[in-house]
Amino acid sequence: MADKPIIAVLLERLPERCVLHDAEDLRPYECDGLSAYRSMPLAVVIPENVEQARLALQLCAQHAVPVVARGAGTGLSGGALPLADGISLSMARFNRILDIDVANRVARVQPGVTNLSISTAAEPHGLYYAPDPSSQIACSIGGNVAENAGGVHCLKYGLTTHNIQALEILTMDGEHMTIGSAALDAPGFDLLALLTGSEGLLGVITEVTVKLLPRPETAQVVLAAFASVDAAGAAVTAVIASGIIPAGLELLDRPAIHAVEQFIDAGYPADATAILLCELDGSSVDVGVQIEHVNRVFRDAGATELKVSQNEAERQRFWAGRKSAFPAMGRLSPDYYCMDGTIPRKHLARVLNRIETLSDEYGLPICNVFHAGDGNLHPLILYDANRPGELERAEELGGLILETCVAVGGTITGEHGVGMEKINQMCVQFNTAELEQFHRVKDAFDPAGLLNPGKAIPTLHRCAEFGAMHVHEGQLPHPELERF
């Protein structure tokens, strides 16, 4: 493939080790964490410094070659899915923590640094970085910003957008920009919020300034078992309604508990149909009072068993199970398709029932492991990609689940981003005028449309095609569901 002009130019201007272009080398880059969607890039560039990244972008701009930035490749919506006519720009070598400013409680880090390693580095100073996606051991902070990642603790501490202070980016033509500043607020439009979650469509992140928080004095987890997913869902609504904001409030159903317990002895009751993990943090007095309160709410909601973590090791174990739950599904099924819809919390039980019905209709098992506290569902559709047609059925089922979320007033993505995966559902979520406006924003940053084109914001043409298949003008699916 070295005959493609862009590859020859890249090889000429960058060290050979930074440019992969043989099919054999490229194959492992054909997908990110969503392995159902695959596409081989023209080349992969792995720059070692900002100058090389800038050069790669400039060369691609000159040759009108699209660029897809890639972090750790753990994303679940195909945001880093390569483009057949584009290059993938891997930021994996940008893996240094540049500075931890204890007095100002911020850290400057390169985009390829893993989420968890920021907290590890800040730990000796009694600080940590709050957003904690379950893939935090592996996912990169650059990817977190691109997807506006959440995590178990975003219920209380917010998403990535609430926990970063500045970004250094390169535009498609190689211009360097600083977005945000050392100050908490800045005059003008809040471009930092715009860049966060922009899925690589506006710029390539080369540095992130994250906010660090002091570690809470105490944190304990209440583990509550329930005889049905419905009852657990109702308990979530009851906790939130009672005025408490837990640090995290998560739900796992029986298949998920079963898969997790094969990997790690997390201490989950094996006979429960669903469990809730509810973390409370703060001063030890506050935590004590809140635990009592939450225990009472759970008991009233029909909890069959209640456990409170007795030490830090046990608390970590409770979370370790939750955080390994997605990949642990590999023990139950060769493939899974993870959805990421959000709904108003009061509809939890109802939507979960609807999902169960759809699962039966399609004959595909669905596991539920999700951020119950903020109504961010993650139904995992189990399928076998080796069986012809099964992936397509899983996708169709997933699409119906997301449309159900929209129908009850929710959204098609909570934290995983739109990427390639939910591009069609964007047509359900937004109307033509809104989508046109999104495209204008992209044009402002990337007039040639070379940064991750075709992801996150669907073209109107695409929506027209999709609409013809799925949604008729003015007629949302599932008319039986209540509207807002």
Next chain:
Amino acid sequence: MQTSLPASLLQTRAGLEADEILRSCVHCGFCNATCPTYQLTGNELDGPRGRIYLIKQVLEGHAPTEKTRLHLDRCLTCRACETTCPSGVDYHHLLDTGRERVARDLQRPLLQRGLRFLLRQLLSRSRRFTPLVRTGQALRPLLPAALKARIPARQRLPHIEPRPHARRMLLLDGCVQPALAPQINHATIRLLDSLGIQTIVPASSGCCGGLSHHLDAGDEARMFMRRNIDAWWPAIEDGAEAIVITASGCAPMVREYGRLLADDSACAGKAARVSELARDISEIVAGEASGSDLPGTAGGARVAFHSPCTLQHGQGITGVVEALLQQAGYTLVPVADAHLCCGSAGTYSILQADLATQLRDNKLAALQAGRPDIIATANIGCHAHLAGAAGVPVVHWIELLARLTGQQAK
């Protein structure tokens, strides 16, 4: 993960197993986070997820090239990825199959073949290796620094005749360890003696076969395995309780004998029994030593413990040695990134010297950050690799315990 292995391959046991392993991978990428080589190169192909992909391509019928081989060669087989993988991907068995395939379909250049042949001939045969080390030790003062660092000063140890005890255990002699660090098994024999256990080392036993196994020489590996089984069998029939292994790198190999010789009808049963009896020395000491055997008299000497990959990932033994050392009165200094490989990895430090040196330097920086008096480890490979550049003495942890029981006896 979706697979399409050819039907002919799916009819073989190895092919079926590989397909099952590939399918259990959900491509989450958690493995890259703890892969030592991915940390260094940032290339997906130098992490487990990419290597799984490379192996999948080869098994699905793409002819392997030098590139695939390079990236598979760069794998340390440290198995940190297996510890991290929530989906339970049996990576190292897939890697074995992949490497075998590549070795079969793509001959190595002459120079590589020669070097690998030489390493196997020298290292796995102590009758050849020991005299070589002795010569090197005799000439040590005259050697250039680089070579000197690789050859430890000779240890002269008093001969010990194990006292008879009713309880007996076999002790794996190994290949390079008797020449480079005879004090390790010497200390083990004394310590087990103090616990009322007699050790047996049959003269005809030797290399566990791991070296050949990891250098594309499966037949030779099986020859070594059979030789050990034959050497150990009389003592096993006579009631030896365990096969004690002081090099953590050899223990996972002996635990695999049953699997690797399953098709050898003549010794499959014996091999399985040998695998059942294999124990890392830490398991024996932790199981046998009560508080009074570890007198806590170390006086707080500061120890940085490097847990070899073959101990923590290969055998899943974590915290055991650390607890024994603390119980004996040593102070353990914290070590960052303790899950990462030191770069020794059998012959890796010779065959992939660049990466191995970077990993060693990173490891020594982490080990020495807490200003220890001594670095302790549990595998002769790591021991020799680290000792070549460490600023403090490197020992096997069993030596630290044996020292104390020696003091107590006086």
